[in-house]
Amino acid sequence: MPTPNGSTPTVSSVLVPAGGEVADINQEIRDKYVKDDKIGEGTYAIVYRAHVKGTGQPVAIKKIKISSASEGITMDSLREIKHLQELRHDNIVNLLDVFVGKSHNIHAVLEFLAGDLEGIIKDKSIVYGTGDIKSWMAMSLRGLWWCHRNFVLHRDIKPNNLLYTMSGVLKIADFGLARSFADPGNENMTSQVVTRWYRPPELLFGAKSYGPAIDVYSLGVVFAELVLRVPWLAASTDMQQLEVIANALGTPTELNWPGVTTLPGYCIPNPDNQLPEVDLNNIRRQFPSMSINGAQLLHGMLRLDPRKRVGAREALESDWFREEPIPTKPQDLPGKKGKEEQEKVGQDLRRRVGHDERLDGGDLDRGKKVARRLNFGL
Amino acid sequence: MEDETYLGSTQYRYFTFTPSKLSQIRQRTNQLATQHLNESIQSAIQAGDLSDSGQDLLEREPLTAEEELKLVSYYITQSVAICDHFRTGSAVKATTLIFLQRIYLRISPLQIHPKTLLLPILYLAFKSENGVTSASWFIRTAAEAGLTITREELLTPEIDLAMNLRWAFQVLHPYRGIEGVKLELLAMQAGTYRGPAGETAPPFEGTRDRIERACGRARILLTGPALCTDVYFLYTPSQIAMAGIWVQDGGLIEYFLGVKIKDEAVRQRLLKVIRECGERHLLATKDAPNPYPGLLLRLPQNGVPISVEIPPELKKEAVRIDKKLFHLKKPLKEAKGKHPPATDTSEEERRAKKRKLEKENRDKDDVFGGGGMIKRKQ
Ligand SMILES: Nc1ncnc2c1ncn2[C@@H]1O[C@H](COP(=O)(O)OP(=O)(O)OP(=O)(O)O)[C@@H](O)[C@H]1O
Ligand SMILES: [Mg+2]
Numbered sequence: 001m002p003t004p005n006g007s008t009p010t011v012s013s014v015l016v017p018a019g020g021e022v023a024d025i026n027q028e029i030r031d032k033y034v035k036d037d038k039i040g041e042g043t044y045a046i047v048y049r050a051h052v053k054g055t056g057q058p059v060a061i062k063k064i065k066i067s068s069a070s071e072g073i074t075m076d077s078l079r080e081i082k083h084l085q086e087l088r089h090d091n092i093v094n095l096l097d098v099f100v101g102k103s104h105n106i107h108a109v110l111e112f113l114a115g116d117l118e119g120i121i122k123d124k125s126i127v128y129g130t131g132d133i134k135s136w137m138a139m140s141l142r143g144l145w146w147c148h149r150n151f152v153l154h155r156d157i158k159p160n161n162l163l164y165t166m167s168g169v170l171k172i173a174d175f176g177l178a179r180s181f182a183d184p185g186n187e188n189m190t191s192q193v194v195t196r197w198y199r200p201p202e203l204l205f206g207a208k209s210y211g212p213a214i215d216v217y218s219l220g221v222v223f224a225e226l227v228l229r230v231p232w233l234a235a236s237t238d239m240q241q242l243e244v245i246a247n248a249l250g251t252p253t254e255l256n257w258p259g260v261t262t263l264p265g266y267c268i269p270n271p272d273n274q275l276p277e278v279d280l281n282n283i284r285r286q287f288p289s290m291s292i293n294g295a296q297l298l299h300g301m302l303r304l305d306p307r308k309r310v311g312a313r314e315a316l317e318s319d320w321f322r323e324e325p326i327p328t329k330p331q332d333l334p335g336k337k338g339k340e341e342q343e344k345v346g347q348d349l350r351r352r353v354g355h356d357e358r359l360d361g362g363d364l365d366r367g368k369k370v371a372r373r374l375n376f377g378l
Numbered sequence: 379m380e381d382e383t384y385l386g387s388t389q390y391r392y393f394t395f396t397p398s399k400l401s402q403i404r405q406r407t408n409q410l411a412t413q414h415l416n417e418s419i420q421s422a423i424q425a426g427d428l429s430d431s432g433q434d435l436l437e438r439e440p441l442t443a444e445e446e447l448k449l450v451s452y453y454i455t456q457s458v459a460i461c462d463h464f465r466t467g468s469a470v471k472a473t474t475l476i477f478l479q480r481i482y483l484r485i486s487p488l489q490i491h492p493k494t495l496l497l498p499i500l501y502l503a504f505k506s507e508n509g510v511t512s513a514s515w516f517i518r519t520a521a522e523a524g525l526t527i528t529r530e531e532l533l534t535p536e537i538d539l540a541m542n543l544r545w546a547f548q549v550l551h552p553y554r555g556i557e558g559v560k561l562e563l564l565a566m567q568a569g570t571y572r573g574p575a576g577e578t579a580p581p582f583e584g585t586r587d588r589i590e591r592a593c594g595r596a597r598i599l600l601t602g603p604a605l606c607t608d609v610y611f612l613y614t615p616s617q618i619a620m621a622g623i624w625v626q627d628g629g630l631i632e633y634f635l636g637v638k639i640k641d642e643a644v645r646q647r648l649l650k651v652i653r654e655c656g657e658r659h660l661l662a663t664k665d666a667p668n669p670y671p672g673l674l675l676r677l678p679q680n681g682v683p684i685s686v687e688i689p690p691e692l693k694k695e696a697v698r699i700d701k702k703l704f705h706l707k708k709p710l711k712e713a714k715g716k717h718p719p720a721t722d723t724s725e726e727e728r729r730a731k732k733r734k735l736e737k738e739n740r741d742k743d744d745v746f747g748g749g750g751m752i753k754r755k756q
Contacts, residue, residue: 070533071533078547104537
């Protein structure tokens with residue numbers, strides 16, 4: 001293990017296994033990849049495009065920023081590595097390797113992904129239809145099912161965390177907020193998770209104990225957004241968010257959600273306009289282009305009471321996936337993925353970064369950053 | 379009974395061994411560390427850095443692998459005490475102890491003394507289980523127990539610990555499985571159990587109390603003494619969970635498996651494993667014949683008491699081994715004062731050369747055992 005030059009000898013110079021294998025393996029892994037250009041930057045990482053030295057296979061390398069608050073390895077990166085090490089599934093981004101760089105930063109090597117659903121939804125030059133939405137939903141649900149089966153909550157499902165490969169296969173990515181729910185009866189989970197527009201009502205009411213239904217709700221909102229092509233439940237404060245939800249899905253009350261009034265942050269968000277929980281007909285009126293099976297699935301994913309929401313597995317069994325038009329094959333899905341378009345992909349990712357930076361001062365992003373900070377204090 | 383989620387876990391791929399493989403890893407770590415220590419002393423002698431330049435330094439009785447195992451076992455019990463002070467709860471405590479065991483598979487106390495790693499490992503386990511407020515809180519809490527550590531001492535080893543854990547932070551704890559078995563047993567007892575094909579269970583001769591008591595005691599065993607044994611390296615979580623109940627009440631598990639597994643041969647095979655885990659490890663005593671003669675396992679027969687209480691013999695042994703360790707390393711401490719330590723780059727070059735030589739050997743003699751270096755799907 002190299003230590004920064006000039007520093008006093010630290011523990012790290014002796015904490016190498018007797019034969020030195022771990023350090024050697026680290027260097028072998030490091031030598032396997034060649035870093036190319038920077039393609040993006042998130043809250044806690046810089047993402048580079050890279051390739052495997054021998055084969056030229058493209059990969060993404062996520063270089064974790066060292067925490068300035070000196071808490072050691074950041075919680076985001078620890079969670080991401082912890083969960084991606086265990087979750088091997090076609091619809092979950094594949095973590096290929098982890099290594100420590102020369103500057104002592106952690107590097108996570110991920111399979112290279114071509115773009116994300118947010119990019120597709122926003123790019124008005126891309127035309128897509130029900131078969132395409134079905135395909136993205138089916139792949140998202142499969143990935144989510146695998147997370148939940150492994151007792152992992154993603155806690156940040158949204159279009160820009162649903163990425164796809166050059167051959168169109170959707171991958172759930174960004175596990176920086178994920179956590180395990182294997183210990184039953186944990187009453188001390190933070191509710192400050194999930195980007196606001198996709199945050200379910202139980203979290204907005206401050207629930208300290210929750211489960212897989214939170215991710216199902218978020219994906220339900222993504223589903224609606226894929227259909228409408230604009231964010232569906234967009235609000236700029238938590239309070240407004242509750243109001244927007246109450247107006248679209250109904251006012252949460254003891255009647256439609258027994259026990260909801262005991263949640264720490266419970267309130268009636270739209271006192272002057274209290275509405276019963278929406279039924280299937282109402283959903284059909286809001287989404288007239290959807291078939292009855294599609295509306296039923298959406299309704300099931302967006303129930304106010306988390307206990308009434310469908311599970312990922314149950315959702316996959318919906319007849320909507322079996323009726324015409326059947327889900328599009330991944331390779332036929334829209335989105336840029338051809339070899340000749342790879343260069344463009346890089347540019348698009350960069351553009352999106354710029355866009356994200358502009359949002360930085362905005363409420364949505366700030367909400368998210370706060371969520372992440374508080375979450376460390378679990 | 380283990381499914382594909384378990385087979386994909388890092389616990390199975392990196393940290394599950396046969397008894398002889400586990401023993402072999404420990405022997406090899408001790409051998410390599412001893413060799414390394416002697417090489418360092420030799421070069422110090424050649425450089426004239428030692429006042430005592432006699433060959434006798436190299437002919438001292440080395441620290442044996444058995445002694446290393448006892449010393450680490452002693453520090454495992456120390457770690458339990460620290461966890462209790464921190465009121466960590468079962469998850470963090472169990473993860474801490476397993477991290478410690480995993481790290482000292484390939485690190486020898488000759489390289490780094492376990493006592494310097496106890497707090498950094500606990501800190502990492504806290505983070506991994508979502509439970510730490512901040513490094514300052516951690517340092518303060520440690521200080522209340524009279525354990526002083528600087529922020530630097532706490533955080534410097536972190537990345538190396540992570541690397542030695544092979545970036546695998548998830549530990550699958552068998553105590554979590556007890557609750558599931560208990561609920562099923564209670565349903566069987568109440569006559570409400572339905573198998574996958576809707577079948578009912580044969581009547582259970584016993585009270586709810588019997589089930590509650592056995593499962594309660596099993597939990598105490600698996601969140602305490604069992605963490606000082608080798609069971610995590612040798613058995614699957616569900617085997618350990620059932621063995622934990624089996625040692626309290628064998629009849630319960632026999633009945634349970636009778637309901638769950640119809641195939642007589644499969645059931646008998648599983649029962650045999652559960653019995654072995656219970657008898658040889660969870661219930662092991664000093665006077666029983668050693669079922670693994672010659673193997674270096676954490677067993678009372680090898681002088682490693684399996685208990686969270688620190689027995690006076692172990693304490694005495696630990697003090698003796700500690701002294702021996704101190705004296706073995708003393709010449710190096712003296713040499714360090716005279717000679718600047720090798721720079722990191724030269725150390726790296728040295729290892730790069732060595733690596734080439736050893737690579738073939740290593741491929742044959744898979745140092746990581748278990749799943750070895752898993753070739754991940756690209
Ligand atoms: N495997 C990948 N292949 C290609 N690009 C990727 C990959 N992973 C991430 N990116 C891109 O890199 C950028 C940064 O990703 P990252 O996950 O670090 O942060 P983010 O999700 O954008 O932001 P935040 O950290 O605030 O959630 C994103 O624009 C993302 O599209
Ligand atoms: Mg993201």
